Amino acid sequence: MAHAIEFRDFSLSYGKTPVLEQIDLGIPSGTCIAIIGPNGSGKTSLLKSIVGLNKPDTGTIKVQGHPPTRAWRRRIQVGYVPQIKSIDKEFPISVYEVVMLGRTAHIGYFRYPGKKDRLIVEDSLRRVNMLHLADRPIGHLSGGQQQRVFIARALAQESKILLLDEPATGLDIPTQQSIYELLDELHGDGITTVTTTHDLLALEFHHFDQVLCLNRRVIAFGPPEKVLIPPILSQTFSGLPWPTRLSFSYAQ
Amino acid sequence: MHYLLDPLQFPFMQRALIGTIFIGALTAVIGTFVILRRLSFIGEGLAHGSLAGLALGYLLHWDLYISGNIYAVSLALFIGLLHEKAKVTLDTAIGILFSTSMALGIAIISTMKVYTTNLTDYLFGSVLAISSFDLGIIIGASLVILLVLTLFYKEFVFYTFDMEMAEVTGIPRSRLHYAMLAMVAITVVIAAQTVGVILVTALLVIPAASAFQWTNSLKRLLMLAVIFGLTSSVVGLYLSYYLNIASGASIALTAASIFLFSFLLAPERRRLKRSLGL
Numbered sequence: 001m002a003h004a005i006e007f008r009d010f011s012l013s014y015g016k017t018p019v020l021e022q023i024d025l026g027i028p029s030g031t032c033i034a035i036i037g038p039n040g041s042g043k044t045s046l047l048k049s050i051v052g053l054n055k056p057d058t059g060t061i062k063v064q065g066h067p068p069t070r071a072w073r074r075r076i077q078v079g080y081v082p083q084i085k086s087i088d089k090e091f092p093i094s095v096y097e098v099v100m101l102g103r104t105a106h107i108g109y110f111r112y113p114g115k116k117d118r119l120i121v122e123d124s125l126r127r128v129n130m131l132h133l134a135d136r137p138i139g140h141l142s143g144g145q146q147q148r149v150f151i152a153r154a155l156a157q158e159s160k161i162l163l164l165d166e167p168a169t170g171l172d173i174p175t176q177q178s179i180y181e182l183l184d185e186l187h188g189d190g191i192t193t194v195t196t197t198h199d200l201l202a203l204e205f206h207h208f209d210q211v212l213c214l215n216r217r218v219i220a221f222g223p224p225e226k227v228l229i230p231p232i233l234s235q236t237f238s239g240l241p242w243p244t245r246l247s248f249s250y251a252q
Numbered sequence: 253m254h255y256l257l258d259p260l261q262f263p264f265m266q267r268a269l270i271g272t273i274f275i276g277a278l279t280a281v282i283g284t285f286v287i288l289r290r291l292s293f294i295g296e297g298l299a300h301g302s303l304a305g306l307a308l309g310y311l312l313h314w315d316l317y318i319s320g321n322i323y324a325v326s327l328a329l330f331i332g333l334l335h336e337k338a339k340v341t342l343d344t345a346i347g348i349l350f351s352t353s354m355a356l357g358i359a360i361i362s363t364m365k366v367y368t369t370n371l372t373d374y375l376f377g378s379v380l381a382i383s384s385f386d387l388g389i390i391i392g393a394s395l396v397i398l399l400v401l402t403l404f405y406k407e408f409v410f411y412t413f414d415m416e417m418a419e420v421t422g423i424p425r426s427r428l429h430y431a432m433l434a435m436v437a438i439t440v441v442i443a444a445q446t447v448g449v450i451l452v453t454a455l456l457v458i459p460a461a462s463a464f465q466w467t468n469s470l471k472r473l474l475m476l477a478v479i480f481g482l483t484s485s486v487v488g489l490y491l492s493y494y495l496n497i498a499s500g501a502s503i504a505l506t507a508a509s510i511f512l513f514s515f516l517l518a519p520e521r522r523r524l525k526r527s528l529g530l
Contacts, residue, residue, distance in 0.1 A: 101410045
């Protein structure tokens with residue numbers, strides 16, 4: 001199976017602080033991946049590297065065979081949904097317009113959105129159950145609703161790869177579930193999804209094909225039943241307590 | 253009616269009116285992006301920093317307008333570069349460079365024997381002194397900047413709303429950022445002709461901020477800002493003529509009145525005001 005994303009001997013540091021070390025990893029196309037690790041383990045940095053926002057010290061990343069910063073020129077879009085952050089509440093832009101931003105590169109310079117773009121935007125909003133709020137200013141929505149709008153924007157990019165950084169954090173249970181249902185749908189469409197979480201209970205809500213245990217290095221990468229075992233979790237979370245209920249259920 | 257037409261029998265008033273119309277529209281549009289991108293301080297900084305460019309131009313007997321423009325654009329790009337390469341926030345980079353540049357300007361001016369009227373014109377604005385050549389630059393620069401913003405409208409909106417995601421989807425964020433800084437610089441120097449270096453922020457910020465009180469849509473915001481910018485400029489110009497006060501002051505005060513009016517009456521903010529008990 002071809003790799004959607006491939007890391008070769010990848011290392012990254014911010015100044016003198018190493019963030020990621022010697023990452024060698026191939027993420028197969030069409031799989032649903034979870035990245036787990038404690039805060040500061042480099043999960044977000046790994047995702048930002050895939051979209052070209054972080055430049056490696058050594059090593060390479062290839063997205064569908066191309067380096068990330070060039071990938072977009074070949075119209076290989078990687079959908080990226082960052083962690084919930086506070087946005088400018090007063091910014092004069094509607095939900096619909098935010099999702100249309102995801103179409104910017106497809107539309108191209110000196111052009112306006114066409115019928116196809118509008119249909120894709122509507123469809124993306126429908127998939128995250130936000131179409132009824134399309135005309136609202138983005139700043140008037142709750143954090144969870146904004147998160148869904150940003151997922152819709154990533155969907156509107158029509159990318160084969162979707163990265164979600166802590167998509168469930170801070171959301172209520174029904175919203176979390178709807179996000180995991182969406183992951184299943186995307187999986188059915190053959191889209192590679194990479195989701196980070198520091199919450200191991202998320203792995204009980206949803207089945208991921210493979211789990212990457214990250215703590216600056218790759219501690220383990222494999223199917224959940226092989227990876228979510230006490231020795232590996234203990235190493236990933238550096239001896240911090242992880243939810244025992246989870247380790248118990250997988251241990252059985 | 254003759255109150256409106258009478259002043260226009262003078263050619264300098266005709267040039268002043270055309271100049272302020274273009275400047276009013278240009279500052280309103282650029283000002284909207286400045287407010288949304290939170291760059292208000294850079295307008296102020298570039299205006300004051302450009303003093304060194306004007307002083308240098310004066311010293312070397314160059315055209316003040318052109319030397320001021322070139323200097324301000326270089327200063328803007330340098331601010332962007334310092335922000336990107338040194339680990340300082342944009343505000344800090346502006347603070348460092350504009351004060352240094354202004355110090356340089358003051359140093360040059362203090363070596364001159366006479367405090368020249370040309371330079372005070374730039375400090376306080378002298379819309380009535382616009383020459384045909386100045387008018388050409390005002391119109392040319394306004395049209396070019398408005399054209400750039402129209403052609404790359406959706407890219408600039410993306411960059412303004414969410415820089416990081418714009419970069420992820422392949423928008424050349426860095427180029428847009430430097431282009432925006434350069435356009436702000438040119439706008440500031442051009443607007444300094446009417447309102448003066450000291451009051452340039454008024455035209456840049458107040459019409460857009462007033463429009464902000466009325467709407468949640470960016471397109472309507474831009475349109476309203478232009479209307480308010482034009483009104484401030486033109487009304488301010490006539491007030492300046494009839495009351496014999498400095499054009500910069502009358503334009504800035506007209507803009508401020510529009511803001512006060514908008515703040516008190518705009519429906520968009522009424523709910524907020526009610527919840528504050530106002």
